[in-house]
Amino acid sequence: MRMLMSRFDRARRNWIAGFGVFMLALGGCVSPQGPADNAAQRPRNIIILFADGAAPVQWDFGKRSSAVLRKQPFATTDIVFREGTLGLLSTQPHGAYVTDSAAGASAMSTGFKVNNGAVSITPDGKPQRTLMQAARAAGKRIGLVTTATVYDATPAAFSINAKSRRDSQALVDLYLALEPDVMLGGGADYFLPAVAPGGKRKDGKDVIAAFRARGHTIVRNAAALKAAPGAKLLGLFADNDMDFELDRDAAGEPSTADMTAAALKALSQQSPDGFVLLVENENTDTAGHHNDAAALMRALWAFDDAVKVALEFQRRNPDTLLIVTSDHETGGFSPTYAAKDLSSLSSANRLYNADEQLRMLERISMSFDRVKEKLGKNPSGAMLEELLAKHFPGFTLDNDLRERLLAGKTLERNFSYVLHNVLGRMVARQTGFYWGTSGHTPEPVPVGAIGPGATLFHGYQDNTDFGRHLHRLLGR
Numbered sequence: 001m002r003m004l005m006s007r008f009d010r011a012r013r014n015w016i017a018g019f020g021v022f023m024l025a026l027g028g029c030v031s032p033q034g035p036a037d038n039a040a041q042r043p044r045n046i047i048i049l050f051a052d053g054a055a056p057v058q059w060d061f062g063k064r065s066s067a068v069l070r071k072q073p074f075a076t077t078d079i080v081f082r083e084g085t086l087g088l089l090s091t092q093p094h095g096a097y098v099t100d101s102a103a104g105a106s107a108m109s110t111g112f113k114v115n116n117g118a119v120s121i122t123p124d125g126k127p128q129r130t131l132m133q134a135a136r137a138a139g140k141r142i143g144l145v146t147t148a149t150v151y152d153a154t155p156a157a158f159s160i161n162a163k164s165r166r167d168s169q170a171l172v173d174l175y176l177a178l179e180p181d182v183m184l185g186g187g188a189d190y191f192l193p194a195v196a197p198g199g200k201r202k203d204g205k206d207v208i209a210a211f212r213a214r215g216h217t218i219v220r221n222a223a224a225l226k227a228a229p230g231a232k233l234l235g236l237f238a239d240n241d242m243d244f245e246l247d248r249d250a251a252g253e254p255s256t257a258d259m260t261a262a263a264l265k266a267l268s269q270q271s272p273d274g275f276v277l278l279v280e281n282e283n284t285d286t287a288g289h290h291n292d293a294a295a296l297m298r299a300l301w302a303f304d305d306a307v308k309v310a311l312e313f314q315r316r317n318p319d320t321l322l323i324v325t326s327d328h329e330t331g332g333f334s335p336t337y338a339a340k341d342l343s344s345l346s347s348a349n350r351l352y353n354a355d356e357q358l359r360m361l362e363r364i365s366m367s368f369d370r371v372k373e374k375l376g377k378n379p380s381g382a383m384l385e386e387l388l389a390k391h392f393p394g395f396t397l398d399n400d401l402r403e404r405l406l407a408g409k410t411l412e413r414n415f416s417y418v419l420h421n422v423l424g425r426m427v428a429r430q431t432g433f434y435w436g437t438s439g440h441t442p443e444p445v446p447v448g449a450i451g452p453g454a455t456l457f458h459g460y461q462d463n464t465d466f467g468r469h470l471h472r473l474l475g476r
């Protein structure tokens with residue numbers, strides 16, 4: 001035995017020594033691909049693809065559901081995380097353990113911790129330079145894409161500075177001052193005066209007209225976006241947030257992939273110094289808040305289709321740094337097993353989360369949010385049954401859950417959406433797709449990067465490191 005071990009050790013020593021000589025011999029031909037050099041490279045373009053509320057469990061759920069139901073690879077995990085540089089970011093904000101999206105994006109945009117709710121302004125009241133401001137200063141064109149309102153916390157914190165994420169009208173004014181070359185998403189309400197259909201502005205201004213006057217092509221639906229020729233684009237496809245992919249009417253609202261393709265087409269025109277683009281899918285976060293596993297699954301697929309579009313661009317333009325990441329986990333998502341009924345808690349009476357449970361999710365054809373909308377303020381039991389039978393085949397709402405839902409009673413103090421969270425528990429009991437909260441959790445988030453500068457993102461870092469690396473890559 002000892003002899004065998006020592007022979008093995010000797011062989012291993014020889015192999016390592018031999019490999020060292022081989023590496024030395026290769027010398028300069030190996031080092032250009034090495035980590036130190038990659039970190040020093042400056043990308044011409046930066047594309048950040050951001051699935052709000054997605055942490056390892058959401059990414060893995062995207063990968064597994066894609067493989068089982070779509071029969072296709074999930075580009076985020078199978079290409080970007082697997083072939084690129086992979087790191088993890090801790091997410092806590094200033095003064096708390098669990099972050100909101102404004103504080104998370106502020107740290108990633110500026111490199112500084114801020115309080116929850118603040119938009120790239122530190123607790124001392126100082127506005128910190130955002131990623132898009134640094135990009136503009138470096139001569140790059142800038143673009144924001146989201147399924148939320150374009151003035152929502154994430155795109156706002158990556159671009160502008162404000163004391164509160166809630167002051168929507170002021171945020172839109174700051175966008176007009178910054179004039180991003182491309183902005184695509186929802187949120188026409190705070191661009192239009194209250195007298196206009198869907199408008200909510202109290203000062204009577206028409207900010208869409210102001211963008212048009214500055215040379216932006218304005219688009220309001222999927223077909224117009226596809227045909228838009230300009231290098232400067234403002235696309236507002238909903239008065240407020242855009243729809244969940246599960247509910248989306250493809251003739252009205254474009255997909256995240258469509259918006260990404262349009263943004264890349266516009267930004268790569270007239271851009272001698274390149275561009276920085278942020279693409280966010282906010283529905284991955286909202287589905288988590290709602291504990292809606294079917295809506296989350298479709299949102300993850302829609303996001304991943306956008307990653308595929310960006311990867312294709314990166315392959316044709318290898319001087320582009322492509323990053324896939326997020327700000328925090330939402331919902332305490334916990335796929336696990338469940339007892340089939342309460343007759344016995346023994347393992348013989350368990351359903352294990354497997355392919356059939358994914359197929360049950362696939363058969364769901366309406367988001368919980370749409371169910372709430374259909375039911376209105378005073379939900380009736382009969383209408384609820386009708387919607388469940390039609391859109392949630394194979395699911396039954398247990399009596400205790402039906403009572404809670406119709407009485408408007410929450411599951412626990414950390415569940416803030418009664419109807420959504422109760423329906424989430426219905427789905428969980430029959431599939432094992434459980435949730436721990438309707439809020440955010442402090443789970444660290446992966447960051448995957450491909451292209452010049454990618455290796456900076458390796459290892460377990462802080463979300464402020466992420467921001468600092470980007471500013472360094474912009475030379476600002």
Ligand SMILES: [Zn+2]
Nearest residue numbers: 053101285330
């Ligand atoms: Zn959230």
